[in-house]
Amino acid sequence: MNIQFNNRDPVYVQVVRHFKNQIAKGFLQPGQAIPSRRELANQLKINPNTAQRAYKEMEEEGLIKTEKNQPSRVTSNESILQDLRDELIIQAVNEFVTSVKSINVPLDDALTLVKQKYEGEKGDSDD
Amino acid sequence: MNIQFNNRDPVYVQVVRHFKNQIAKGFLQPGQAIPSRRELANQLKINPNTAQRAYKEMEEEGLIKTEKNQPSRVTSNESILQDLRDELIIQAVNEFVTSVKSINVPLDDALTLVKQKYEGEKGDSDD
DNA sequence: ATCGGTGTATTAAGCACTTAATACATATTT
DNA sequence: AAATATGTATTAAGTGCTTAATACACCGAT
Numbered sequence: 158m159n160i161q162f163n164n165r166d167p168v169y170v171q172v173v174r175h176f177k178n179q180i181a182k183g184f185l186q187p188g189q190a191i192p193s194r195r196e197l198a199n200q201l202k203i204n205p206n207t208a209q210r211a212y213k214e215m216e217e218e219g220l221i222k223t224e225k226n227q228p229s230r231v232t233s234n235e236s237i238l239q240d241l242r243d244e245l246i247i248q249a250v251n252e253f254v255t256s257v258k259s260i261n262v263p264l265d266d267a268l269t270l271v272k273q274k275y276e277g278e279k280g281d282s283d284d
Numbered sequence: 285m286n287i288q289f290n291n292r293d294p295v296y297v298q299v300v301r302h303f304k305n306q307i308a309k310g311f312l313q314p315g316q317a318i319p320s321r322r323e324l325a326n327q328l329k330i331n332p333n334t335a336q337r338a339y340k341e342m343e344e345e346g347l348i349k350t351e352k353n354q355p356s357r358v359t360s361n362e363s364i365l366q367d368l369r370d371e372l373i374i375q376a377v378n379e380f381v382t383s384v385k386s387i388n389v390p391l392d393d394a395l396t397l398v399k400q401k402y403e404g405e406k407g408d409s410d411d
Numbered sequence: 412a413t414c415g416g417t418g419t420a421t422t423a424a425g426c427a428c429t430t431a432a433t434a435c436a437t438a439t440t441t
Numbered sequence: 442a443a444a445t446a447t448g449t450a451t452t453a454a455g456t457g458c459t460t461a462a463t464a465c466a467c468c469g470a471t
Contacts, residue, residue, distance in 0.1 A: 167459055181387040193417060204461060209419075226417070226468050242387060246397065249383035254401040256376035260308040260369060264402045268395055270373065274381040275391045294429055320447060331431060336449075353438050353447065 158192070158200050168203055172211035180220060180231055181242045187235065190228040191221065285319070285327050295330055299338035307347060307358055308369045314362065317355040318348065 160175050162168060179185040191197075194212060198205040212229060215221045219237045223229040232238065257267045287302050289295060306312040318324075321339060325332040339356060342348045346364045350356040359365065384394045 169459080178386045183388075194419095195417075204459095206462085207460065210459085213419090223418070229418090245387055246384065246389055246394075249380055250394075250397045250401050253376055253380035254398060254405070257373065258402065258405070259305045260372055261310075262373055264399065267373075267377075267402070268398060270377045271381060271395060271398065272391065274377050275385065275394070278381070278385070296429080321449095322447075331429095333432085334430065337429085340449090350448070356448090 158197075160201060169207050169210040169214065172197075172201070172203075172208065173214050176211070176215060177220070177241060177245065180238065181245055185231050187231055187233040187238060189231050191231065193228060285324075287328060296334050296337040296341065299324075299328070299330075299335065300341050303338070303342060304347070304368060304372065307365065308372055312358050314358055314360040314365060316358045318358065320355060 160171060162171055166174075176185070176191070185191070192200065194208040195205050197203075198208040201208070212221065212223070216223060216229075219234065220232055220241065221229045222232050253267075253271075287298060289298055293301075303312070303318070312318070319327065321335040322332050324330075325335040328335070339348065339350070343350060343356075346361065347359055347368065348356045349359050380394075380398075
């Protein structure tokens with residue numbers, strides 16, 4: 158567990174994004190336990206309330222479930238998990254297409270650039 | 285001249301983005317005059333200082349030039365204009381590739397989705 | 412039963428940033 | 442010369458939001 162924080166986005170947003178990526182990637186499995194608020198706060202050197210804020214967001218989106226005196230767990234609702242992945246993809250596509258169309262980049266150029274960039278980098282990014 | 289403002293980003297940022305798109309698209313030509321701060325403020329119903337803020341940003345990036353008692357003009361520096369377009373494109377590509385790689389979307393899937401989205405929409409967006 | 416860990420809620424503090432208000436110098440026009 | 446429009450700078454106000462502080466109830470283990 159390690160997150161490279163930037164100074165631009167709020168910490169809790171970055172934490173949520175990190176978990177979403179982990180989940181969408183399948184690195185965090187359905188039903189899998191995740192650290193407690195205070196434990197996560199310790200690991201990431203953030204305030205416990207910030208961790209709570211992140212977990213609350215995920216809870217409200219149905220990504221994690223928390224039961225009395227049990228560690229929070231990734232939801233086992235496959236539909237939600239599928240939706241998460243779809244949403245992340247769709248959002249990325251929409252933003253990209255909007256951007257390139259707004260400055261009249263031809264489709265083929267855009268595709269070529271994506272291909273080059275995608276293949277040009279070795280490892281996966283994580284957040 | 286018309287901008288559809290959202291409530292998320294600062295107004296001056298949206299103004300800058302609008303001009304950047306117009307320039308990158310070639311809709312605003314090199315050397316072409318743009319409205320005065322107060323005139324733009326009137327047109328867009330924004331505070332003159334907000335217009336000034338936007339122009340200042342563009343001035344600092346070398347996108348526009350302002351000479352004493354002349355309307356501000358789009359720079360005639362072709363290199364800057366080319367860089368602008370390149371930057372917008374590269375940024376869009378980077379963000380997109382980072383996003384899809386972070387959740388292990390295969391390249392072919394990504395390309396297909398972009399193609400579909402691109403072709404699926406008729407008009408260009410403007411900001 | 413006491414202690415430590417957990418989730419949660421409320422409130423306060425802090426902070427960065429945008430927008431607004433105001434003023435000034437200059438130049439062009441009437 | 443007066444008036445109008447321009448760019449620019451300084452300062453103030455407002456505002457939304459993140460983060461921190463604190464407290465409470467619950468449960469399991471010692």
